[in-house]
Amino acid sequence: MPADLAVLGLGHTGLPLAQAAAAAGIGVIGYDPDPAVVADINAGRVPPGTLAAADLRRMLACGFRATAEPAVLGRVRTAVICAPTPLGEDHALDLDAVAAAARTLAVQLRPHTTVVLESAVYPGTTEQFLRPLLEAHGLRAGRDFHLAYSPSRLDPGNRTFQLSNTPKVVGGCTPACTEAAAAFYGRLTERVVRARGPREAEAVKLLETNYRHVNIAFANEMAVLCHDLGVDVWEVLRCAETKPFGFQAFRPGPGVGGHSPALDPNAAPPFAAAPAAGRTRTAGHPLRMVELAQEVNGRMPRYVVQRAAALLNEHGKSLRGARVLLLGVTYKADTADQEGAPAREIGARLIELGAQLGYHDPYVPQWRVLDRPVPRADALWEAAADADLTLLLQHHRTYDLQGLAVKAQLLLDTRGATPAGAAARL
Numbered sequence: 001m002p003a004d005l006a007v008l009g010l011g012h013t014g015l016p017l018a019q020a021a022a023a024a025g026i027g028v029i030g031y032d033p034d035p036a037v038v039a040d041i042n043a044g045r046v047p048p049g050t051l052a053a054a055d056l057r058r059m060l061a062c063g064f065r066a067t068a069e070p071a072v073l074g075r076v077r078t079a080v081i082c083a084p085t086p087l088g089e090d091h092a093l094d095l096d097a098v099a100a101a102a103r104t105l106a107v108q109l110r111p112h113t114t115v116v117l118e119s120a121v122y123p124g125t126t127e128q129f130l131r132p133l134l135e136a137h138g139l140r141a142g143r144d145f146h147l148a149y150s151p152s153r154l155d156p157g158n159r160t161f162q163l164s165n166t167p168k169v170v171g172g173c174t175p176a177c178t179e180a181a182a183a184f185y186g187r188l189t190e191r192v193v194r195a196r197g198p199r200e201a202e203a204v205k206l207l208e209t210n211y212r213h214v215n216i217a218f219a220n221e222m223a224v225l226c227h228d229l230g231v232d233v234w235e236v237l238r239c240a241e242t243k244p245f246g247f248q249a250f251r252p253g254p255g256v257g258g259h260s261p262a263l264d265p266n267a268a269p270p271f272a273a274a275p276a277a278g279r280t281r282t283a284g285h286p287l288r289m290v291e292l293a294q295e296v297n298g299r300m301p302r303y304v305v306q307r308a309a310a311l312l313n314e315h316g317k318s319l320r321g322a323r324v325l326l327l328g329v330t331y332k333a334d335t336a337d338q339e340g341a342p343a344r345e346i347g348a349r350l351i352e353l354g355a356q357l358g359y360h361d362p363y364v365p366q367w368r369v370l371d372r373p374v375p376r377a378d379a380l381w382e383a384a385a386d387a388d389l390t391l392l393l394q395h396h397r398t399y400d401l402q403g404l405a406v407k408a409q410l411l412l413d414t415r416g417a418t419p420a421g422a423a424a425r426l
Contacts, residue, residue: 003027005184006076008101010041010066012259012337013118013152014082015050020163020188022059030066031073033100041066049156049259049337074108078184080116081105081130082152087261093121095129102133109139114146114180116170120205120260121149126198127173141173148172148181149198151205157335167191171201206263210290213262215250217293220300223252223426227307234416234425252426254393254414255300255342257331262294301345304414304426305353308389311412311424317388320354325377325387327404328394329361336363343393344369358383362398384408392417 005028007018014030021028032038037047042065046053073079083097098119105115115134117126126149131141141147150170155161168185170192172178182192195201219237226233233252241249256262264287309319329343330336338344343359347369351357359367360377367374377383381403384390390408392401395417402422405411411423418425 003029003072003075004077005029006031006073006079007082008032008073008079008105009082009084009097009119010037010050011047011082011084012049012156012339013154014080015041015047015056016154016163017080017082017118017152018064019051019055019059022062022064024187026187028064029072029076030064031068031070031101031104032066033068033104035068038066038068049335049339070104070108073105074110076113078114078116079105079109080118082118084259085119085121091264093263095121095125098125098130099133102130103136106134106136109134109137109145111139111144112146114148114177114184115141116147116181116184117149118152120152120209120263121202122263123199123202123206125149125202131173142177146172146174146177146180147198148177149201150181150185151201151208153208156337157332163189165190167193169193169195169201169204171195171198173198205260209260209263210287210293212250212260213256213297214289214293215248216253216256217296219250219252220296224303227426232420232425235420237416251416252414253300253342254304254346254426256297257338257340257342259337259339261340262290262297264290264294301342301349304342304346304391304393304412305349307424307426308350308391308412309353311410312389315410319350322355322388323386324350324355324357325383325390326357326359326374327361327390327392327399328396329359329364329367330394330396333395334363334397338364341394346391346393347374358387361394362396380404381407384411392423 004026005021007014008031010030010032018028018030044057046056081101083101085093085095088094117130131147139145148170150168153166168189170178170181170185172181178194182194185192223233237249240247312319312322326343326347329341330338331341347357351370358375358377360380384404385407389410392413392415395415401418405418405422413423414426416425
């Protein structure tokens, strides 16, 4: 199985990277420790929230294969770790999958290999956490192999910006490490931006992720305020975004999902391999804006349920016993990815308050809330006409909202996608 590149972790970051490499003519293999994931990918079954099925079929036709055999990692010139780093119960990133990938790679690592970490991590992780694991068998980063960090900037479902035309930031442990990583990514993208080092590159991810969460939180607060004032927040946004400088429009919604949660370095556990003075914990300097953004965005599912109950009450109906249809249960429009989607919490709250729940999503054939299946509407317009309340949580392109607004008894639009006056809007 000859290849130039090994991608470790075949999820929402790893598979699109492998696709871009294959499209650029780079021999690539995908490594995942789960044989079931490997079998599904090699059979053309796409993990949710990664690629279109046609894209995977083209990759396989070009020779791409997934494997759970670590030995293949010793035959590549570049290895990119894209292991998942979900938030744990302590709200810190779980680095277990990164550690497992690093230990597996370390056994097979050859001199002159370039290793890049793309997983979302805290500043300091590449040098303090990953580097000791990779050096456990005698090779040294910066001397025997190259080590760098490059934050993933993938935007699922974005038809304009993909890996090839999105600048790639790289920061290596040494200048030579940076150049080795830049040479690799230069084969995939139009522009490579060199950071001073891995900590700076890691902090780029921290900044970009939190920028999104903080600004969405402000938009959510504006939505609540505008509703209380009797102001249409969507009209406010329409006018505000005409300003050609100093303003970027972020839109409110029922919550914030996705694979990049808000990151607070104060939640990071100290790395066992790091000296006390070098730990990334920043006690005394919390990111208070991030903490507040998490709090504001975390309140939105509850606020949406309150608005739903109030809307039903205005029309002489109670939420208890009401038939509520949820439209769009993914975290982002036109994708199947449900990671962190607020729909599940909204659905759970509605069920707990006695609502009879149904859903429709063209990308989600089955959906569960509180460990029980939720009935899926096959005939959308008929289901909307039958429901006491239709709740738009995600605006997929396939939805004819003008028609739905006419058919639905009550429609609450949390995305501002319906024309003014056609439905109740967040």
